[in-house]
Amino acid sequence: MTQPMTRRWILLSVCRNLPAAVSLCLSCFLICALLAGCAETSGVTTFYLPNAAIHPEFDKRYTIWNGERVEINWTPTLREESSKYLAGHPRILLANRVHQIGLRHEWKMAGEGTPLVVFTKNPEQTPKERHYPTSGITLGITAVKETRPGQVPLLKLYDSFDPMVVESASGPEPIAADYTATLAVLYSHAENVARSSIASFIRPDDPRFATGVYLIHPYDPNKIPLLFIHGLLGTPLSWQNLTNDLCSDPKILEHYQPWFFLYPTGQPVLESSAQLREDLLATQRLFDPSGTAIASRHVVVIAHSMGGLLAHTLVSDSGDALWNVFATKPLNSLKNLPTDVKDSILKYFFFRHNPSIDRVIFLSVPHRGSVLAGGLVGSIGNRIIQPSKAPARALKDLATQYPGLLDSYYARVSASGGAPPSLVSITPNPLLNGLANLPIKVPFHSIIGHIGPIAGPGSTDGLVTYSSSHLEGAESEKLVPAGHYLMDHPETVAEIKRILDENIARGRQSFKRPARLASQTDSVH
Known part of the structure; x- marks a missing residue:
């Protein structure tokens, strides 16, 4: 048999808010029109990725809110960060109920289990958490239910974005996944x-x-x-x-x-x-x-x-190449160069x-x-x-303290009032x-x-x-x-x-x- 591919079309409309300041509206519109392009109406196509398993639909029995008491098992594919956010009180969604507006394609992998999307606030309490979206942390999770005679069923949770194969009654099967739903929830926030x-x-x-x-x-x-x-x-x-x-x-x-x-x-x-x-x-x-x-x-x-x-x-x-097209003298020839200006030069021009x-x-x-x-x-x-203050100040200080240092192009930039x-x-x-x-x-x-x-x-x-x-x-x-x-x-x-x-x-x-x-x-x- 061949895994069916279904198509559904969603009308997309994108509304972008203009800046509040009326004096900037026309300028921003011109720049956006020239540089950002225009939003267009587009279709969203649903694809089922090819694999050996035949599951036309995800088994809706595999849910964690149907009233049945289950034991949760964190599988090794869920790293410490994922398990920590799942252990709290996140919002959990069935992936097939997520409306994927804004994404042109909808990608799913048929297989064992039920794809879920977990969304929770980013506490931003640790340095690592500051490298995740401030709007919230989104996880793609696949829940696979294991029945155990005489025991409470076991619900195994897998990272949908870490491809895995599980042994089912019919043989090895990949875990089901809904890749697009996870990204759609992330982008919607x-x-x-x-x-x-x-x-x-x-x-x-x-x-x-x-x-x-x-x-x-x-x-x-x-x-x-x-x-x-x-x-x-x-x-x-x-x-x-x-x-x-x-x-x-x-x-x-x-x-x-x-x-x-x-x-x-x-x-x-x-x-x-x-x-x-x-x-x-x-x-x-x-x-x-x-x-x-x-x-x-x-x-x-x-x-x-x-x-x-x-x-x-x-x-x-960089070597000296960028500095040499910016200035007419070697950096080490500049006497009494302020520390902050030198630090800026080293940061921007030498790497x-x-x-x-x-x-x-x-x-x-x-x-x-x-x-x-x-x-x-x-x-x-x-x-x-509004020009960046640090580069503008460094450029002005160089032009003032060392006349004739700047290449003619950047001397004109400095004279105009700031960094480009x-x-x-x-x-x-x-x-x-x-x-x-x-x-x-x-x-x-x-x-x-x-x-x-x-x-x-x-x-x-x-x-x-x-x-x-x-x-x-x-x-x-x-x-x-x-x-x-x-x-x-x-x-x-x-x-x-x-x-x-x-x-x-x-x-x-x-x-x-x-x-x-x-x-x-x-x-x-």
């Missing part, structure tokens, strides 16, 4: 993140806006982080459809875990890059102080648009690659800038973005060219969009030209018939899956999970 997109772009120094590396599933030391870095006016929600499609693949689930870097996109690229480097290293050390886990030794970065400029600094060594990064996937990245970020859009951005905000710093400029020329230390891949019949040289995705996105030395370059926001395009998803599969195949020994998790089976009677 992320209104604060969605609202921060424009506000953090305009006021990047506002402390109310979160910055850092975030996990959406409990940390797994034996899985490779997929670090997603959004672009201008983006948030982790920019990745929701791609994450949904990737997290439905059993092979990807077995080896990878999604991490996200969130940052205010109005601040200068070098400032955001420095935050990324510091936050990733701090996150790795927090969860694994010894640095021996797979999650600490292997990371794959997926970066879109401006996020790719940040990612470039993770996988390259070494993170050795845990295995490879990078660049999506529509303006390595050499975007002319559309200048002109009208850049002018609007300059008027409404993100829109200006992604226009073609000397620093951007210097960054593009830094050799990348790991294998990298480019996925580049094109509008119209022309692909490759001479083409554009509407915001970034091919010549800006193209980098020599890429292990692969995929041209996708889509605009700048190509993350959800089927060809993009397929290419990323291919790259991730290849990454595992090449490093199979290094990525090998402990045998207990890789081959464990449980019995269901």
